[in-house]
Amino acid sequence: MSSAVQFSEYGTPDVLRVVDVPPLTAGPGQVRLAVRAAGVNPIDWKILHGSMRQVMPLDLPAGLGSDVAGVVDQVGEGVTAFSVGDEVLGASLTPSYAQSALADPTALVAKPAAVPWEVAATLAGTGITAWEVLHKLKLSAGETLLVHAAAGGVGTFAVQLAVARGARVIGTASERNHEQLRSFGAEPVSYGKGLVDRVRAISPRGVDAVLDASGRGEIPDSIELAGGPTRVLSLVAFDATSTGIQIHMTEPGAGGPEALRDILALIEAGRLRVPISGTYPLDEVAAALEASRSGHPGGKLVVLPV
Structure with a gap:
């Protein structure tokens, strides 16, 4: 037994x-x-x-x-x-x-x-999810990614994977998590009213893509900052499909050896921390x-x- x-x-x-x-x-x-x-x-x-x-x-x-x-x-x-x-x-x-x-x-x-x-x-759940959504968003070096709930499970991986790709990352999080986000290479901003202004203060032209792992109602702000819904993706805002954003669902137990190998290589190189x-x-x-x-x-x- x-x-x-x-x-x-x-x-x-x-x-x-x-x-x-x-x-x-x-x-x-x-x-x-x-x-x-x-x-x-x-x-x-x-x-x-x-x-x-x-x-x-x-x-x-x-x-x-x-x-x-x-x-x-x-x-x-x-x-x-x-x-x-x-x-x-x-x-x-x-x-x-x-x-x-x-x-x-x-x-x-x-x-x-x-x-x-x-x-x-x-690594298998949140790590693979983060890797997959960056692939869906077609994020490339030199672009700016906004991550909502950047200090959360998926957010932690997404921030570091995006930075490793050469992207600029702005992450929303509570104040207590800002220092950790900076250590990952992200520029933190706080949640809540005035988010668009806070993001534009450090990125006047807005952002190229948005990952929403929060579900706190940031979809309208995200669409505004990204200049449209095409490259806005949410893991949680299932009620926002009519806006034209992408919705990502990962099945528990889904495989992802390529993602896992990429993540492990970054961990071994000291470029990703969990x-x-x-x-x-x-x-x-x-x-x-x-x-x-x-x-x-x-x-x-x-x-x-x-």
Whole structure:
């Protein structure tokens, strides 16, 4: 038997339990991982709360988590990409808040020895999303990108990936996060009324593209600053599709080896940092989700099953 976090009813984090579960077996085209770390994402507490049940129906009891880093301890029929003992990271097929998880090898990449487990476990969700949206926005060197919620999970990656591409980045964030944004190479501005004036004060011609990871109603300002909706993309403003902006949705567990390799190369080169706000054992997952739900963790949250 191994341990996993599960819930038998939708609700707040206090419905979570650590339970013993039967051993997983890697099927054809799968690998089994001994999970060393699992990243916590906002979608996890949304799933737990039940707000995702229309698009992601679950058979209860169910588990949580899809970002994973671990050691391959079983290889299914037909798998040649990895062997037992390989250290990997990416997305899991089964819930990753557990001591064991199954994964599709095409959603995994090798973990560099210099990258800590807790960092490795944070890359698949927010990192891939940030990489994908910059690709959708066709951001190039010399352009100016405005990122809303620049100090958040996706924002932290998007800012650093954009800077690495040679773009100028302006990031909206609370005052307490401005120094961190500067350390990432961004120019911070505060949220709220007067945003357009604050952005134009440092970028008179406006911006070339906008990534909205905030959902605080900045879409009209974003369209004005970008000179139209074409290169404005939101992760959260689903009610703004009529404006002509782009809406990006990433499915949990979606693969992205190219994105992960690019991110890992930047981490190894010292050009991308992943702040870790807290690590939690399995029996403290409820606290991790509460911290995530607060919206102000100050860095990535990670579950360490062993």
